[in-house]
Amino acid sequence: MFSTIIEVKTMSKDYDSEFEKTVFDDLPVKHKDFDDFVNLYGGYAQLLRNWIFDAFKNGQTPYEVAREIQKSPQAQEQIELIIDLYKK
Numbered sequence: 122m123f124s125t126i127i128e129v130k131t132m133s134k135d136y137d138s139e140f141e142k143t144v145f146d147d148l149p150v151k152h153k154d155f156d157d158f159v160n161l162y163g164g165y166a167q168l169l170r171n172w173i174f175d176a177f178k179n180g181q182t183p184y185e186v187a188r189e190i191q192k193s194p195q196a197q198e199q200i201e202l203i204i205d206l207y208k209k
Contacts, residue, residue, distance in 0.1 A: 140177045141170070147187035150200045154207040165199050 145152035159166045169190070176186045190196045 140183060141173050143183035144173055144186045144190070147184060148190060148200060150203050151207070154203050155200075158203045158206065165195065166203070169196055169199060 142152045145155060155166065155170075159170055173186055176189070190200070
């Protein structure tokens with residue numbers, strides 16, 4: 122039973138990752154930079170990741186999620202922080 126639970130979580134995370142990548146196609150930050158930031162710092166960026174996952178589970182499209190993120194001052198502040206940190 123334990124291995125089944127791990128497998129389901131892995132499948133869900135993999136699929137969510139693709140959904141998340143599609144959301145970031147419509148945002149001014151690279152998905153890889155967002156992913157690196159979440160893994161290093163967590164915080165509000167992790168909450169944003171959870172928000173994206175909840176939207177996925179609730180049947181929203183990546184486009185809808187990206188538009189909601191663009192309307193959120195807190196999310197925009199986080200995205201600007203990530204962009205500034207990973208400028209190249």
